[in-house]
Amino acid sequence: MNATSGLRPPPVFGGHDDHNGEQHRLLGLAFDPLTKGRLAQTGIGPGWRCLEVGAGDGGVAAWLARRVAPTGGVLATDIRPVRRPAVAGLEFLRHDIVRDPLPEAEFDLVHARLVLRLLPDRLAVLDRLVRALKPGGVLQVDEFDATDAPALRVPDPAAHRLYRTFMDTKARIMNGEDVDTAWGRKAAAAMRRSGLTGISSLRRSELWSADSPGLQLLSHHTRHLREIFVRAGMTDRQLAEVRELLAHPGFRARSYAIYSVQGRRPRERR
Numbered sequence: 001m002n003a004t005s006g007l008r009p010p011p012v013f014g015g016h017d018d019h020n021g022e023q024h025r026l027l028g029l030a031f032d033p034l035t036k037g038r039l040a041q042t043g044i045g046p047g048w049r050c051l052e053v054g055a056g057d058g059g060v061a062a063w064l065a066r067r068v069a070p071t072g073g074v075l076a077t078d079i080r081p082v083r084r085p086a087v088a089g090l091e092f093l094r095h096d097i098v099r100d101p102l103p104e105a106e107f108d109l110v111h112a113r114l115v116l117r118l119l120p121d122r123l124a125v126l127d128r129l130v131r132a133l134k135p136g137g138v139l140q141v142d143e144f145d146a147t148d149a150p151a152l153r154v155p156d157p158a159a160h161r162l163y164r165t166f167m168d169t170k171a172r173i174m175n176g177e178d179v180d181t182a183w184g185r186k187a188a189a190a191m192r193r194s195g196l197t198g199i200s201s202l203r204r205s206e207l208w209s210a211d212s213p214g215l216q217l218l219s220h221h222t223r224h225l226r227e228i229f230v231r232a233g234m235t236d237r238q239l240a241e242v243r244e245l246l247a248h249p250g251f252r253a254r255s256y257a258i259y260s261v262q263g264r265r266p267r268e269r270r
């Protein structure tokens with residue numbers, strides 16, 4: 001497999017600049033328990049060969065590598081260079097899942113979290129991931145439906161409007177980048193159409209409060225994506241007020257829903 005030349009710039013919300021380490025840390029805090037719990041349900045164990053796509057800081061890939069040791073291995077790919085935990089059996093590759101070569105019928109398990117939603121060619125990429133599975137192998141896709149995450153408790157009506165402005169602006173920025181913010185709820189049907197069987201889908205949403213990594217991630221956006229929000233019409237003052245609101249002990253919001261969807265590549269008939 002060849003490494004990408006990295007010609008395509010990564011999407012804004014997919015690991016944009018030097019601050020992406022904090023983004024990956026918060027994603028891990030928020031979603032690793034769900035992701036790892038679901039991966040464990042596949043029966044993953046020694047000897048398995050795994051592919052982690054858009055691996056970010058490699059936290060999930062390192063966890064997989066420990067599960068499949070000493071006889072298995074994990075290939076962790078990302079379009080950007082990532083922090084590389086030194087774990088036996090874990091290999092990193094700079095790789096664009098849209099266009100770089102991908103071996104076929106190679107992996108017992110393929111996992112991608114919050115990657116396909118970023119890619120306009122997500123259905124074609126999904127087909128590639130399915131072909132990368134060995135017959136009988138499992139694909140797990142963990143993705144947001146970010147379309148219904150209202151504030152539920154706010155200090156005053158102005159704060160309610162501010163939060164809506166911020167979330168609407170974020171959605172507008174993402175839509176402008178061809179991100180599918182509702183992809184999570186479409187993933188199961190797309191995986192079925194791509195030929196996977198035994199589809200299992202778990203949806204989870206929670207109540208966000210100031211100590212939730214999900215809200216802290218939104219707060220992080222106000223700083224590391226400041227220029228993009230300002231270009232989209234928000235002022236620095238509004239962004240500061242958003243940060244204040246997100247840190248308010250009384251603030252509550254419905255989180256994005258995350259879907260964790262699994263499907264199996266059918267075994268070939270003799």
Ligand SMILES: C[S@@+](CC[C@H](N)C(=O)[O-])C[C@H]1O[C@@H](n2cnc3c(N)ncnc32)[C@H](O)[C@@H]1O
Nearest residue numbers: 014015027054055056078079080096097113114
């Ligand atoms: C939102 S982050 C999620 C990271 C990690 N999967 C997680 O959940 O913590 C999306 C990741 O996908 C990577 N990415 C974006 N486009 C990609 C592409 N075309 N090929 C491979 N990786 C890509 C980004 O660099 C980033 O690390």
